Amino acid sequence: MSFHPKMAYDATFHKSARTLAEPGTPFVYAPENRARLDDIVKRYPADRKRSAVLPALYLVQHQQGYITASAMQHVAGILGITAADVEDVVSYYTMFYTRPVGTFVLSVCRTLSCALNGAERVTEEMCEKLSIRPGQTDASGTFTLLEVECLGACDRAPVVMVNDAWQENLQPGAVGKMLDDLRTRGEAALSGCHHVIERAR
Amino acid sequence: MERLLTAHVREPNCFTLDFYLRHEGYDGLKKALAMPADQVVEAVKASGLRGRGGAGFPTGMKWQFVDKKSPHPRYIACNADESEPGTFKDHLLMERNPHLLIEGCAIACYAIGAKVAYIYIRGEFFHVQHVLEEAIAEAYKAGFLGRNVLGSGFDCNVYVHRGAGAYEAGEETALLESLEGKRAQPRNKPPFPAVIGLYNCPTAVNNVETLSNVPLILRNGPEWFAALGPEKNGGPKLYCVSGHVKRPGVYEASMNITLRELIEGHAGGARDGHTIKAVIPGGSSVPILMPDQLDTQASFDGVQRAGSLLGSAGIIVVDDSTCMVWLAENLLHFYRHESCGKCTPCREGTDWLHKILRRIERGEGQMRDLDLLTSISGQIGGKTLCAFGDAAITPVLTTLKHFRHEYEAHIREGRCTHVADWRARQPVAAH
Numbered sequence: 001m002s003f004h005p006k007m008a009y010d011a012t013f014h015k016s017a018r019t020l021a022e023p024g025t026p027f028v029y030a031p032e033n034r035a036r037l038d039d040i041v042k043r044y045p046a047d048r049k050r051s052a053v054l055p056a057l058y059l060v061q062h063q064q065g066y067i068t069a070s071a072m073q074h075v076a077g078i079l080g081i082t083a084a085d086v087e088d089v090v091s092y093y094t095m096f097y098t099r100p101v102g103t104f105v106l107s108v109c110r111t112l113s114c115a116l117n118g119a120e121r122v123t124e125e126m127c128e129k130l131s132i133r134p135g136q137t138d139a140s141g142t143f144t145l146l147e148v149e150c151l152g153a154c155d156r157a158p159v160v161m162v163n164d165a166w167q168e169n170l171q172p173g174a175v176g177k178m179l180d181d182l183r184t185r186g187e188a189a190l191s192g193c194h195h196v197i198e199r200a201r
Numbered sequence: 202m203e204r205l206l207t208a209h210v211r212e213p214n215c216f217t218l219d220f221y222l223r224h225e226g227y228d229g230l231k232k233a234l235a236m237p238a239d240q241v242v243e244a245v246k247a248s249g250l251r252g253r254g255g256a257g258f259p260t261g262m263k264w265q266f267v268d269k270k271s272p273h274p275r276y277i278a279c280n281a282d283e284s285e286p287g288t289f290k291d292h293l294l295m296e297r298n299p300h301l302l303i304e305g306c307a308i309a310c311y312a313i314g315a316k317v318a319y320i321y322i323r324g325e326f327f328h329v330q331h332v333l334e335e336a337i338a339e340a341y342k343a344g345f346l347g348r349n350v351l352g353s354g355f356d357c358n359v360y361v362h363r364g365a366g367a368y369e370a371g372e373e374t375a376l377l378e379s380l381e382g383k384r385a386q387p388r389n390k391p392p393f394p395a396v397i398g399l400y401n402c403p404t405a406v407n408n409v410e411t412l413s414n415v416p417l418i419l420r421n422g423p424e425w426f427a428a429l430g431p432e433k434n435g436g437p438k439l440y441c442v443s444g445h446v447k448r449p450g451v452y453e454a455s456m457n458i459t460l461r462e463l464i465e466g467h468a469g470g471a472r473d474g475h476t477i478k479a480v481i482p483g484g485s486s487v488p489i490l491m492p493d494q495l496d497t498q499a500s501f502d503g504v505q506r507a508g509s510l511l512g513s514a515g516i517i518v519v520d521d522s523t524c525m526v527w528l529a530e531n532l533l534h535f536y537r538h539e540s541c542g543k544c545t546p547c548r549e550g551t552d553w554l555h556k557i558l559r560r561i562e563r564g565e566g567q568m569r570d571l572d573l574l575t576s577i578s579g580q581i582g583g584k585t586l587c588a589f590g591d592a593a594i595t596p597v598l599t600t601l602k603h604f605r606h607e608y609e610a611h612i613r614e615g616r617c618t619h620v621a622d623w624r625a626r627q628p629v630a631a632h
Contacts, residue, residue, distance in 0.1 A: 043319075043358075043360040043362075045400060048381065048382075048400055050381060050382035050383075051362075051380060051381055051382045052382065053382035054362070054363060054364065054365050054379070054382070055362075055363065057365070058363065058365070079382070081382070085382075085383075088383070088384060089382065089383065089384060092367065092384040092385070092541075093324070093364070093365035093366050093367055093385075094365070094366035094367070095324045095325075095365040095366035096365060110531075110534070111286045111485075111531070111532075111535050112286050112287065112444070112481075112485060112517055112528065112531050112532060112535075113286065113287055113443040113444050113449075113517055115531050115623075116444045116445055116517075116519060116523065116623060117444075117623060118622075118623040120623070120624055120625035121623065121624075121625060121626070123625070124625055124626060124627065148325075148366075149284075149286075149368065149535050149538055149539060150284060150285070150286040150287070150288075150368075150535065151325050152283045152284065152288065152289045152291075152292050152323065152325065152326065153289050153292065154286070154287050154288070154289050154441065154443035154444075154449065154515070154517075155289055155441065155442070155443050155449035155450045155451065156449075157443065157449070161325060164327035164328070165327075165328070166328065192328070193296065193328055193329075195210070195292075195293060195296045195297055196296070196328070197211065197213060198213055198214060
């Protein structure tokens with residue numbers, strides 16, 4: 001059945017942006033990461049180690065930047081589940097990367113309150129300055145640009161998350177400076193969360 | 202009303218245990234531990250506290266439904282996955298007043314007979330998680346958490362569990378699935394979590410703001426709490442105002458306040474040279490209210506009487522520069538992206554709705570698309586496991602209801618005629 005002439009069900013209709021993880025080199029946690037994971041696992045009942053899969057994957061990402069198939073197998077072995085169980089989780093949550101990302105992952109909030117305050121233009125500026133489209137990494141491997149959904153800081157729109165840190169009230173005209181500052185000063189160049197009044201500005 | 206939840210959030214180091222103890226901190230827990238657990242539940246019931254996550258369900262009743270006869274352990278799951286567009290109150294509470302939440306978790310555990318509370322925090326709140334974890338460590342050290350809390354014989358552990366980017370994890374059963382290490386997809390209900398929840402054990406799932414209100418009830422009594430607002434809408438409430446206003450932010454008030462006082466008073470009203478076109482009063486998932494409805498009381502019941510829902514109290518204001526077809530397209534992009542994929546009507550339907558809205562916004566739509574939008578919405582609403590489906594169709598139906606002429610103009614003119622300096626220079630959804 002054709003739903004509508006302009007919506008043919010061809011091979012591109014259900015094209016998923018997600019791709020399978022690459023095998024990667026054999027993965028083992030660094031001792032300190034393994035110790036942290038063992039500590040986290042204790043928060044859950046002994047027969048429910050699977051609960052630690054999200055923290056376990058964050059630790060993989062912390063160690064090697066993205067999640068490979070061999071890392072999934074390693075995590076599965078520790079938590080007593082199958083690699084498919086782990087991949088099921090990795091492929092669902094947006095904060096896990098299965099491809100290498102840049103030094104700084106720029107996650108621009110695109111949802112309503114940020115969009116009403118210029119988020120579309122922030123993304124445009126970033127695309128222009130870095131010569132990439134959302135979802136891509138720039139040629140130097142420094143920046144990956146992502147459009148994400150509501151970050152929960154709508155009073156400081158537009159908001160951009162850079163790795164795990166925040167830049168609030170980013171005006172389109174200030175994008176170039178922020179990128180330059182990130183290159184020289186790293187995440188210290190960001191505004192952080194405005195609630196943190198103890199932070200020296 | 203004086204601010205109760207956010208009284209000190211602008212003061213330096215207000216998140217520390219020392220500061221909290223100087224402001225009646227953990228007094229509520231001490232009072233609770235001196236009472237039988239059932240009486241704590243009764244006190245919360247008498248206060249009329251309603252869940253602040255969106256549904257407004259009475260918290261005391263939720264706790265009472267927790268199966269006490271079950272041989273399994275019981276759990277508290279605190280929903281800190283604040284992801285509803287336009288909502289950022291729990292963010293403030295956890296970052297600046299974390300001990301209030303921890304005290305609330307401990308009282309809730311005591312009330313339902315749980316020994317463990319998991320705070321499920323969204324992955325993007327990494328900086329908040331640190332504050333929370335440090336506060337928890339302080340609480341353990343001071344004996345407010347851990348074994349034999351304050352010598353009462355009651356054991357209580359609170360753990361923070363970080364999500365990884367999924368709106369659906371805010372749905373209570375999806376949150377439990379995620380806590381169990383699976384995809385955040387909802388379960389069929391019933392059974393409700395109060396009977397079969399986390400690890401198949403009886404569980405109460407409560408929002409951050411809800412649990413943060415519990416210590417206030419214990420400290421000052423249920424009657425005091427109920428008297429703070431209109432009937433059945435007692436207690437302090439946090440409102441998040443964002444969008445096209447001069448002073449967006451979190452404002453605490455009793456639910457006697459009107460939307461106009463919040464938007465034009467606290468938040469400073471529309472930008473200069475603009476007028477308010479529409480207001481979404483409870484996060485993106487609720488029907489639009491029009492400017493002539495701003496005198497609506499911002500309580501659960503008041504907003505419902507006006508034809509919408511208070512939801513998570515995420516008030517999004519849009520002014521006359523906003524194209525309402527674009528607005529629907531923006532929100533459906535959100536829902537299409539966040540649909541967990543478990544129920545076909547929602548997974549496929551949100552994608553269809555977004556595609557049709559995008560082509561109308563681009564000027565490629567046809568008049569019959571409007572009926573198609575209504576028809577698809579009808580195939581999603583009420584036909585999914587969780588409320589996501591109903592939430593996703595709301596922006597479509599509500600903009601069609603109030604702004605059908607804008608849809609028709611797009612189709613007639615073959616383009617979007619709205620010009621706004623905050624919109625992309627390239628046509629919408631160029632990427």
